[in-house]
Amino acid sequence: MLDHSMPQAATFAGGVDGLFWLITWIVGLWFIAAEAMFFWLMWRFRRKPGVPAQYVTGKEKHLKRWINIPHGLVLIFDVVIIVAAIRVWVEIKQTLPPADVTIRVNSQQWAWTFTDPGPDGVLDTPDDVRTTDELHVTVGKTYHFLLESKDVLHSFFVPAFRLKQDAIPGRTYTGWFKATRPGNYDIQCAEICGLGHGVMGAKLVVEDAAAHAAWIQQHANDGALAALTTPAPADTAAKPATATPAPAAGTH
Amino acid sequence: MAHATTHPVSAGGGAHGGAHHDEHWIKKYFWSTDHKIIAFQYIFTGMAMALIGAFMAYVFRMQLAFPGSSVPGWGFVSPGQYNALITNHGSIMIFWVAMPVLIAGFGNYLIPLMIGADDMVFPRINRLSYQLFLLSAIVLLASLFVPNGGFGGAWTAYPPLSANRVYSTTPYGSTMWVIAVALEFVAFLLGGINFIVTSMNSRAKGMRAFDVPIVVWTIVIASILFMASVGPLIAGAVMLIFDQTAGTSFFNPNRGGDPILWQHLFWFFGHPEVYVVLLPAMGIVAEVMCVFARKKLFAYQTVIYTIIGTGVLSFFVWAHHQFVAGIDPRMANVFTVTTVLVSVPIAEMCFVYIATLYGGSIQFSTPMLWALAFLAEFLIGGVTGIYLGASGLDVYFHDTYFVVAHFHYTFFPIAIIAVFSGITFWFPKMFGRMMNDTWGKVHFWGTIIPFNMIFIPLFILGMNGEHRRIFDYHNFPHLDTPYMQSLRITATIALVVMLAFQPIFLWNFIRSMFAGPVAGKNPWKANTFEWAADSPPPHGNFAEMPECHRGPYEYSVEGRTTDYWPQHEPA
Numbered sequence: 001m002l003d004h005s006m007p008q009a010a011t012f013a014g015g016v017d018g019l020f021w022l023i024t025w026i027v028g029l030w031f032i033a034a035e036a037m038f039f040w041l042m043w044r045f046r047r048k049p050g051v052p053a054q055y056v057t058g059k060e061k062h063l064k065r066w067i068n069i070p071h072g073l074v075l076i077f078d079v080v081i082i083v084a085a086i087r088v089w090v091e092i093k094q095t096l097p098p099a100d101v102t103i104r105v106n107s108q109q110w111a112w113t114f115t116d117p118g119p120d121g122v123l124d125t126p127d128d129v130r131t132t133d134e135l136h137v138t139v140g141k142t143y144h145f146l147l148e149s150k151d152v153l154h155s156f157f158v159p160a161f162r163l164k165q166d167a168i169p170g171r172t173y174t175g176w177f178k179a180t181r182p183g184n185y186d187i188q189c190a191e192i193c194g195l196g197h198g199v200m201g202a203k204l205v206v207e208d209a210a211a212h213a214a215w216i217q218q219h220a221n222d223g224a225l226a227a228l229t230t231p232a233p234a235d236t237a238a239k240p241a242t243a244t245p246a247p248a249a250g251t252h
Numbered sequence: 253m254a255h256a257t258t259h260p261v262s263a264g265g266g267a268h269g270g271a272h273h274d275e276h277w278i279k280k281y282f283w284s285t286d287h288k289i290i291a292f293q294y295i296f297t298g299m300a301m302a303l304i305g306a307f308m309a310y311v312f313r314m315q316l317a318f319p320g321s322s323v324p325g326w327g328f329v330s331p332g333q334y335n336a337l338i339t340n341h342g343s344i345m346i347f348w349v350a351m352p353v354l355i356a357g358f359g360n361y362l363i364p365l366m367i368g369a370d371d372m373v374f375p376r377i378n379r380l381s382y383q384l385f386l387l388s389a390i391v392l393l394a395s396l397f398v399p400n401g402g403f404g405g406a407w408t409a410y411p412p413l414s415a416n417r418v419y420s421t422t423p424y425g426s427t428m429w430v431i432a433v434a435l436e437f438v439a440f441l442l443g444g445i446n447f448i449v450t451s452m453n454s455r456a457k458g459m460r461a462f463d464v465p466i467v468v469w470t471i472v473i474a475s476i477l478f479m480a481s482v483g484p485l486i487a488g489a490v491m492l493i494f495d496q497t498a499g500t501s502f503f504n505p506n507r508g509g510d511p512i513l514w515q516h517l518f519w520f521f522g523h524p525e526v527y528v529v530l531l532p533a534m535g536i537v538a539e540v541m542c543v544f545a546r547k548k549l550f551a552y553q554t555v556i557y558t559i560i561g562t563g564v565l566s567f568f569v570w571a572h573h574q575f576v577a578g579i580d581p582r583m584a585n586v587f588t589v590t591t592v593l594v595s596v597p598i599a600e601m602c603f604v605y606i607a608t609l610y611g612g613s614i615q616f617s618t619p620m621l622w623a624l625a626f627l628a629e630f631l632i633g634g635v636t637g638i639y640l641g642a643s644g645l646d647v648y649f650h651d652t653y654f655v656v657a658h659f660h661y662t663f664f665p666i667a668i669i670a671v672f673s674g675i676t677f678w679f680p681k682m683f684g685r686m687m688n689d690t691w692g693k694v695h696f697w698g699t700i701i702p703f704n705m706i707f708i709p710l711f712i713l714g715m716n717g718e719h720r721r722i723f724d725y726h727n728f729p730h731l732d733t734p735y736m737q738s739l740r741i742t743a744t745i746a747l748v749v750m751l752a753f754q755p756i757f758l759w760n761f762i763r764s765m766f767a768g769p770v771a772g773k774n775p776w777k778a779n780t781f782e783w784a785a786d787s788p789p790p791h792g793n794f795a796e797m798p799e800c801h802r803g804p805y806e807y808s809v810e811g812r813t814t815d816y817w818p819q820h821e822p823a
Contacts, residue, residue, distance in 0.1 A: 006717050006730075019645045027635040034606065034631055041609040042624065045545070046616070052815060053808035054611030058551030063610070067551070067603045074599045078592050081642055085592070086585050088644025093581040109419065152413040153511060155576065155651060159717030159730070162648040166577045168512065169412060170505025173578055186730050190651040190719040192406045194419055195331050198723040 009181040009206060010161035015088045017162070022084050026077050092163070096176055099144040105135075107147070107154035107167045110196030112187060118220055129219040133202040135187060138212040139179050147173040155191035158204060166191055179206040285375035286791050291361035292682070293382050295675075298353035301389060302668075305344035306751060312337045312723075317737075317744035319724040334723035335404025336425065340396065342407035343429070347436050348389055350529040350667035355478070356385070356443050358532060358674055359471040361682070363447055365782035365789060366465050368456025368798040368820070372446045381442035388435035395428030403429035406721060408518055411503035411511045415495040427496050434489040437482050444475035456781065456820075459800035462553060463819065465780050466804075467535030469556055474531040477563050481524040488517035515577055519570035526662065527566045531559055533670035534601060537623045540677050541605060543778045544620035545612030546815050548805040550604050558604070561597040569594060575646045584643040591641035598634055602627065613808070613815075618692030622673030625700050626665045633661030636711070651721075654714025657707045664703060672699075672757070679761075680775045684787040685768030691760045698753030705746030709739035777816045780804050784820045 008014055045053075056063060102123055104115040114135040118127035123146075137143055147156055149167035157164040158177070165175050189200035207215070281289060307325075315329040322328050329337070360378065364371055372378045396402040403425040405414040414430075417423035451472050455464070491502040492514065501507035503514050542549050549555065571579060571587040605627055614620070636658040640646050649655060672695075679687050718731050725731040725740075774783040781798050782789070798820035806817040 006715070016645060016648050019642060020639070020648075023639050023642060023645065027638050031631060031635045034602065035628060038606045038609070038624075038628065041606065041612075042614060045609055045612045045614050047613045051613060053546035053613040055548060055808050055810050056550065056611050057548055058554065058604070058607070063607070064551065067554075067600065067607060070603060071596070071600050075596055078595055081638060082589055082592050085588050085642030085644045088642075089575075089581070089584055089588070089647070092644065092647055093584070152416075152419045153410055153577075157651070157717075157719060159648070164576045164647050164650055168505070168578045171578060184729075186717075186728050188717075188719045188728060191410070192335070192404075192413065192721045194413055195335070195404075195421060197335070197721060198331055199727050201727045 007160055007181060007183070007185075008162075009179055009183065009185060010158075010163065011178045011180055012088070012092050013160070013162040013180075015091055019084050019088045023081055026081060030074070030077070093175070096144070096174065097142050097178075099176070100141040101138070102144040102146065103135075103137075104146045104148070105156055105167070106150065107156065107189065107193075107200075108150035109152065109194050110189070110200040112156075112189075112200070112202040114202075116216065119216060127220050129216060131219070134205065135202060136205045136207060136212060136215050137179050138209050139182050139206050141209075142176060142178045144174055144176050147175060152193050153191045154189045154193050154200070157188040157190035158185060159188065160185040160204070164190055182206045182208060283379070285371070285379050287360045287364050287372045287375070287378060288682075288789065290378050290382050291357050291359075294352040294360060294385070295357035297386060297389060298349050298357060301344050301348040301352075304393070305341050305349060306754075308337045308341040308344070310747060310751060312341070313744040313747050315723060316725075317741040319726065329723065331723050332401055332404055332421065335406075335721070336396065336402035336422070338721055339404050339406050339429075340392070340402055343392065343433065345663065345667060346407065346525070346529070347433060348392065350663065351436070351440060352385060353671050354529050354532040354536075354667065355447075355471060355474060356381070356440065358467070358536065358678075359443065359447050359475070361678065362782065363451055363468055363471065364454070365681075365785060365793055366468050366780050367451055367454060367459060368781045368794065368800065369450060369454035370792045370794065370797070373450045373454060374446050377442050378446050381439045381446070384435055384442065385439035388432045388439060391428055391435060392432035395425045395432065398424035398428065401425055408522070409492070409514075410518075411492065411495065411514050412505070415492055415503050415511075417496065423496075427493060430489050430492050430496070434486055434493075437486050437489075440478060441482065444479050447472055447475045448479075455800075456797065457799045459819075462556075463800050463803050465535075466538040466549065466552070466555060467532065470531035470535030470559055473559050473563050474528045477524045477531075477566065478528045481521045481528075481567065484517045485521035488514055512574070512578060515574050516570070519573045520567075522573065523570040524563075524566040527562055529666050530662070531562070533626065533666040534559075534605075536670050536674040536677070537605065537626050538608075539778075539780070540619045540623040540673050541608055542805045542807060543677075543776050544615045544617055544623070545609055546615075546807045547608055547610075547612040548803075548807055550607040550610070552803065552805065555601060555604055558597040558601045562594065562601070565590060565594050565597065569641075572641055572643075572646070575643050576650050588641060588643040592638060594641075595634070595638060602631060602634070618687070618689050618696060619673050619677035621693065621696050622669055622676065625696070626669045626673060629661060629669060629700075629703070630665040633658060633663075633665065636661060648717075649714060651719055652714040653710045653718045653720060656720055657710035657714060660707050660710070664707075668699070668703075672696075675761075677776070678782075679764065680771030681782055681785075681787050681789070683765045683768075684771055685764050685766075686771050686775060687764040687768060688760050691756055695753055695756045695760065698756065699750055702746040702750035702753070706743045706750065709743045713739050774818075777814070779806060779816050779818050781819055784818060 008017060104123060106113040112133055114131050116129040117123045118129050120127055147165055147167045149169045151169060154167040155164055156167060161177050163177055165173055183206055185204040187202035187204050189197060311323050311326045312334055314323040315334060400422045403422050405420055413419050414426055420426050451468055494500040495502055501509040503509045503511050505511060538549055568590040569587060571583060572591040575584045640649055640655060640658060676687055676692055713736060771787050773787055784798050785794050800819050801823055802819055804819055808815045809817055
């Protein structure tokens with residue numbers, strides 16, 4: 001997008017930005033042409049004493065083509081935009097490249113919990129690394145994320161990745177990304193979720209494989225420790241109202 | 253507003269069958285079945301609600317520009333208050349300002365006058381419609397003062413947040429909000445029935461379908477769109493009320509419900525709703541442009557076909573609000589196609605309006621400035637919609653400030669610019685006196701320039717990834733930069749400037765009502781029927797029921813001494 005303030009940090013970010021500029025060029029030209037015509041007509045046909053208006057019905061062929069030709073062009077440009085938009089969409093949402101790592105992203109009022117599979121690379125084992133409001137991923141690896149919500153709708157938004165997906169209680173959504181650029185980025189909740197919506201952010205750390213391994217090593221025992229001391233995951237008891245925990249409905 | 257106490261034979265259902273001499277003022281202004289009084293009730297209520305909605309915008313914009321400081325006239329803004337303010341600002345501006353003023357207000361005032369009828373077909377239903385609307389406004393405003401505060405789940409009210417008091421923390425505010433919205437829908441259903449039936453059955457002798465002014469067409473088609481789309485949402489609202497209060501689980505995923513269902517019901521209505529308010533605004537602009545360019549509307553029938561085309565297409569685009577909501581990704585492809593194709597009839601309509609200026613003799617009066625500004629600004633709203641309809645890009649832009657800026661560039665021209673155009677244009681007819689044109693222009697520039705200064709920064713904020721409905725951006729490091737904050741402050745200052753210009757309009761309005769120059773029947777030299785009636789028209793509208801002899805836009809016809817040719821004038 002505006003690259004100085006919003007870097008491209010995932011494989012599909014370039015495609016999204018390319019689509020942005022394609023649409024900007026197309027509609028920008030139309031917009032400027034239409035406004036220029038509009039203001040020129042306003043100036044050209046301003047009221048002048050002794051000059052009456054013309055009687056034009058809009059059925060005159062030589063005038064009507066000024067409407068019909070641009071109108072046909074609009075339709076053609078629409079098709080260009082639709083094709084480009086769907087290409088980007090299919091890449092982000094409709095394909096699922098094979099995963100190197102699968103992580104779980106849990107949302108709840110008003111925190112993100114991330115589960116990394118840990119050294120064994122398998123989720124739901126004692127060496128999982130669970131972190132709150134901080135996600136560490138390795139650059140260049142394809143990640144699948146299993147997105148869930150415990151209570152209301154949230155939306156997993158990583159602006160630097162150009163990735164957004166709503167989290168729906170009772171469902172597990174599987175999406176993917178592949179980070180391309182190390183750094184610290186924001187994770188936002190983009191769907192209003194109650195009083196704490198404005199504080200529901202998290203930090204995304206994209207790092208190289210060595211740094212990630214070191215981070216895993218540092219936290220590998222946390223999960224095992226947590227599993228030993230608290231039998232149930234610590235945060236399920238937090239919401240009393242509809243506390244019949246949904247079966248994590250099968251992934252799709 | 254001196255209403256004459258005699259009127260010709262009434263065809264309007266008999267509700268005002270001659271028994272209105274020396275009415276008590278309460279009966280005349282608060283229990284009236286006269287379509288013009290009901291129109292004023294709607295317009296004035298809508299204007300009052302607009303002031304409330306604008307005040308809300310002032311409070312939350314101040315919080316965004318100067319987070320954590322006390323807002324003059326309000327105090328400190330808590331996160332709960334912030335959510336309630338944005339929620340009710342949106343709800344009020346769409347349901348209690350745009351709808352009552354554009355559809356109900358102008359529809360009630362203009363339809364009988366423009367088709368040459370003495371009143372609506374169902375005057376008592378009309379009265380009931382306003383009364384329900386007033387009740388809905390009172391319920392909404394009351395919901396802000398109940399324990400735990402007003403509803404704060406955004407105007408879209410997505411469950412489970414809106415359905416469950418544990419999540420929303422506003423048990424009373426949520427339910428009252430939904431009740432208010434449902435009541436408001438019922439009010440407009442009653443009004444819409446009236447508009448459709450009246451314009452089908454009560455047209456003056458000689459008035460064929462293609463002699464009807466565009467604004468009547470647009471209001472009637474908008475009413476049909478509304479009636480066809482609102483049913484599912486009323487059902488949804490009832491289900492939501494049950495979920496909130498009776499423990500049902502229509503939208504509760506833990507007990508077999510589906511929160512996405514609400515989104516479909518909401519947006520199946522919500523997107524046609526955009527066109528429900530857009531179309532009457534386009535109609536008002538067409539009337540004003542033709543009069544002040546002294547031009548026949550370019551390709552009148554094409555405009556009507558584009559209105560109908562837009563209306564039909566608007567039923568097939570709703571899921572573009574849900575691209576990233578968890579719907580089947582293949583569905584997004586279909587809705588991208590339909591959404592981007594809406595640009596076809598809308599672009600045609602804009603081209604036709606621009607072409608109407610060709611060969612004109614344009615007078616830049618206040619109503620004309622507003623009408624031209626509508627088109628110039630709405631184009632920005634239109635082209636930025638393409639970005640959001642393109643599914644691949646919406647993944648990024650969804651729920652960012654780009655969306656906020658986009659829809660304000662559509663709704664502000666609709667609900668504010670077109671309304672100012674309509675009010676300044678028909679003011680002489682409504683009150684029999686002219687408004688001050690110089691003050692009108694001061695108010696125009698004082699509104700238009702700040703309007704752009706508010707919303708252009710929001711486009712940039714959205715491109716930089718600023719997400720919506722956040723009361724304080726300190727928690728997001730890349731959004732908390734001095735540059736981003738300076739954009740927020742710019743927008744807020746522009747808003748304050750814009751609001752500071754609004755008392756000029758109110759003063760001009762009230763002063764002109766009592767002390768403006770007397771307007772006469774037809775101050776703008778316009779063609780349509782309402783200008784054949786006295787200003788203001790008496791109860792029953794016309795001293796002699798008009799007959800229609802030609803189309804509504806016969807301006808500057810060659811070989812005539814005057815540059816207009818009223819519809820009621822015999823050949």
